[in-house]
Amino acid sequence: MQEEEYYSVRMRAAKNTVLKKGGKHISGGEVLSTYSNIKQSVNALLEKALTHSRGKPDFMQIQFESINESIKLVKPLRVETNEVETVENGKTLARAMLEKSGVPKRIIDKAYKQIPEYSSIRGAILFDIHSGERIDNNSEKGVRVSRIDWLNANFEKWTDENNQPKSSRVKEALAIATKVCDHPSTIAELCWSDDPDYVTGYVANKKLGYQRITRLKEYGDEQGCRIFFVDGVRDLPTYINFLEKKPIFIKWEEDDIDT
Template sequence: MLYSVRMRAAQGGAHEAGGRHISGAERIAGAGDLAALAAAMVTRALSHSRGRADFINITVEAINEENVCRVPLLPVTTVAVPDVHAGREAAVAQLIKAGVAPAAARQGLAALLGLADSMRGAMLVCAESGRRLDNTAMRGVRVSRMDAVDPAGLTAVLSRRGLDNAHVREALVLAAKVAAAPGVVAELCWSDDPEYTAGYVASKDGYYRFPYLKPYGSPVGGRVFFVTPGSDLTALIEYLERQPVLVTVPEEASE
């Protein structure tokens, strides 16, 4: 039996009562790993660099294994940029390469830059017009029910490449699920952890990391999923939030 384990933590009360988002996490695991995963999630919420959570919600739910789909890890490229300005320009260029209209790429970037604080989830933005498509306000759409098929194997592959940290590991799993979503053209992301300045642009073409997408110390991060016009948003959100996905590491990535 496999289980989805999800955590969301906030400060100043629950998210739905106006609390500030501190941390979230989503994993898939067997029964024997649940207690350790839940304990690690509590520790993470209580020791987060965004602040100490006073609301922590952990949900454990069995998932139907027949329903799980597998998607491949995206190939990873690190783009050496000297500073935040160059990082954002390179990220916009990569979004355009992935098929986002230039004005929409700029508007998606502007939407992240306009946030007063981090959302819990992602914004859906039209890849043609740049208009926001979801109506979830500051909650956003939270991608859930995903993990690596073999988390220890993924860690080993990444550490051989000097990429072994939790941010990269979790972002690669999320980006693989999102890139495989029906109607998603590309994703733009940077972390809301004040000490973590890196971000990425991902699409089916790959995961392009930029070491600087926000200034050191900023607690504002976020995600934009650029969506093909005319996509079925209800089906897309259902996939993002509920479809269990396990991410496989292709042979060539593990060499």
């Protein structure tokens, strides 16, 4: 599938960067693109940053770099949607799903207590299921899952077959969760957006799939959450390198991925 060279095109946008180091995170995103499509990719990321509900950025960085290794193809996780009436119901369901995924209850309780202090971190927190401690040691950045994409034609076929919306939000979130859960060190992921207008979150696990929960926070809340519950006994540097550097395309069924 890799007759052409691919590039990782990434964007980060923030606000109040002069007043506070790093500022308020507004938006981020990435696509994997051929050279001929880089301009289109940059424009899409630019539009995403300039129209985000978290505000108008005063800083933006868009960059691209070539990918010099083979791109792995991974099937998307199975998706289920769980309708809940309240945030409390959503949190209760999320806890149950995490425990079913193999995360001990005491570790879940400890992680939930620490969620407020992690809400401003741009990336994911790695939480060891044995010690109940944060193990990524990456201060305010966390770990950013990168070099991941899902070509539109293949994604839209998947949405048609699975009765899912043709939403860029669904595409991006499911792609990230699929990559994260593809690594054996990942036990489960807990996530909801920092977008104040979007209250749906999910629990993801290789066996349970991508379990959408329709209310995991209140409308207007800009505090997000992304925690990877990890088997910390395994090789942590290799795991982080996989999340940040290993290029992956999500590919549904047997369609050829082309440009």
